[in-house]
Amino acid sequence: MTHLQPKVLVANRGEIAVRIFRACRELGLPSVAVYTDVDQNALHLRYADEVVPLGDRQNYLSIPAVMAAARAAHAAAVHPGYGFLAENAAFAQAVEDAGMIFIGPRPQTIALMGDKLASRQAAQAAGLPILPGSDRPLPPQVPLHMAAQVAYPVLVKAAAGGGGRGIRLVRSPEELEPMIAAARQEALSAFGDDTVYLESMVQQARHIEVQILGEGSGCVTVLGERECSIQRRRQKLIEEAPAPGLTPVMLEQIHTAAMRLGCHLQYRGLGTVEFLLDPHGHFHFIEVNPRIQVEHPVTEMVTGVDLVQAQLLLALNLGRPPALDAFEQRGCAIEARILAEDPALDFLPAVGEITYLKEPGGPGVRVDSALFQGMQVTADYDSLLAKVIAWGPDRPSAIRRLRRALGELQIGGLPTSAGWILQILDSPAFQEGRVTTTYLDSFQPAPAEPEPTLERELALAAALVAHRARAPLAAGASTAAVGPSRWQLAAWQEQMSRI
Template sequence: MMQNKVLIANRGEIAVRIIRACKEMGIATVAVYSQADKDSLHVKLADEAVCIGPTSSKDSYLNIKSILSAAISTGSTLIHPGYGFLSENSKFSQMVKECKIKFIGPNHKVIDMMGNKTRARDIAKQADIPVVPGSEGVIETPEEGLKVASKIGYPVLIKASSGGGGRGMRVVNEEKEFKKAFETASLEAENCFGDKTVYVEKLIENPRHIEIQIIADQHGNVVHLGERDCSIQRRKQKVIEEAPSPFIDEELRKKIGDAAVKISKHVKYENAGTVEFITDKEGNFYFIEMNTRLQVEHPVTELVTGVDLVKEQIRVANGKKLSFKQKDIKIEGHAIECRINAEDPEQNFMPSPGKINGLLLPGGLGVRIDTFIYNDYSVVPYYDSMIGKLIVHAKTRKEAIRRMRRSLEEFIIDGIKTNIEFQYVIMHDPEYVRGNYDTGFVENFLKKANG
């Protein structure tokens, strides 16, 4: 196979996921880790492992010099950034290239264009793709933002220009809330992404969050792999994802898919990316952002299309043409993913790090688990609380829900609190089962549960 060595500039389940794909391709792997992650599974599975710093993310997983030093010293030929951390950092992408190493993702210029939400909105307008009404570019001051909010009408959403995952985002329902929300969003954006700029857009209340997975090669070919419905969210963080969406019909699916391909071609995109939209109850759709990286929820797309996205990413980074065309992509069956977090739903989802004293993972036909935990592993408190993903695939949505219920029943983690039971209850909620949900589902679900 390819004579390559891939350094994974990440941790946790995504690092394990990438290592597994590389092993199947006959490619050597290098794990990097912080001192807190010395016992993590990705460190044990990789061919080589390099400690890149102390516990803090800024001193380890966000430390560009340490990561590049590890890549050079191990003779790595490619770097996969995973998601989060430096995955959408254009400076990192550029420095990787300057070190004569291939970055498994788009080039730094495209990351700058599409990773920055305000620029991406402008590009979507240029490509004649509908966007949510909002500010023209970034908002420098609360006073400037107030003028925009007054013009488009409340409620509005203040959003970080860089990054994602619900961070640097605040809902403002009335004028008196704006200044504090602006300052909080800016501070959070700077702390999370190193970029404090924000913009303002109209809040489309209770929409569906629909995203399209695309992948593009260096030869101008762009293919979309259908949609994922990511509307089940808590505090802007996705909880459950599924593909295909129970809300989308064939006509809307084609329109949104074509729009995702169009904007990707417009910027000459390369590698995997996700174009995110919201849709209202009437089926109108609006571009909101593009994530210039692999998504947490990519497994549901892999299960309904049969495409290994990580392997395809590596091939594309090596200059290969896509191994399929749009006509080859067929959506088969239904897939659902539940994010498994070390948190206590009964204590307002407070993180629950600690030692795992007992672990039973579900299995059987159509069940996939992406995780980095194992028995006697200690979940550290320093990073995101997600410790794994449970993904199921079946012929129909009804069968997939039943399979997920059964799998959640089998999933036992002793020693720490998790959201497994919370996910299990959602799988029995009548509105979820009917597919009647939007981004306000979890909030309403919790209100009902709490009486």
């Protein structure tokens, strides 16, 4: 039986690769990991049944390299994860052309959703509320009658952008022409396409997104919504399900809108329909992410549906996951992204060795990471170290549980964003569920509370380490090397007995 199961290659690394391999193992599917030269010791390799090298560190982005690996491993299917090639229609097409199953939407859907202007038109055709905007690519010279209609502030968006990239804010008519030119330039160099369009900016907006799962035939399941308003530089930091404080009418509207778009597209696989919610309670379509998302665990924890298993089962035609017909949303789940960065140094990304690691556990806590003690965090890939997710029967208990879990998380060797996340969780605006996407712009990390008695004790411990390292030399000992190994068990106890 087992030998007939299709083999799944995961074209990704890090925590999402580990996440997908776990689902493969639970389903009894053989799996293949790929890795670049700098990832030879990466954790995700150890969760797969086979590993295939890709070569250069850039090659998670190389369609020929990944396809060669898939052919070499005789993979039957490819899961792209998120990032890298996940939203690359040419990659999805190459997988299908090679006779393999792409675990994701159809290549045409990916191409359509990748063109932000086209996806806006598709949403409009499906009857979703879209923001006022230019509806067409901007001509090289914006006609006067058009410029006169623009309401400020307005965003210039790259059609090939998305995920918060390729966006410029224009505050006044004088800025319009130069900002369009700058946005074109940026879009050309970042995406190889200088098509831009205008879209109204919603001020004081909340980011609400709806999880859909389509079966490719028009049947779409809505798995609730998430709120991801806590963002820095348009990148999400804290996500939760459900979105707090939405009325049943608003929930009905936003879920129905997502389902309408999914049906309109005959959507296949997992996707997220993203909306902005304005202060008047109106929501506006922004984009579709045609893939698994970083924040998917919060939906899994409140619905009990394993989204990655559902992706695999549907794509590989192994049967419809029974949970899809019987799930009920329960409680609240919140995810914190732990990044390798230093909040005290303007969030400078950090690199180095993970010298110690202890991940939290206990009731209602989940950690998705690809960390191990001794691992080198490098500048080659993004700075996400771990995701800590907490579930509670209601939102306040989920917040308390996430605080408790983050208090248990120990990562040595690098500064992380964990302490800063704790401060956001403690802020009244977050606790009351009234944050917008610009909340962090004015939120400054508070300096750590001084703890003089603890610091005095640690200072003494630190001095003892130095003292112990020097003592053998002072005493004329010639054999022993001086170093960390010396401040270990026996030496310490000897020292301690004297103090």
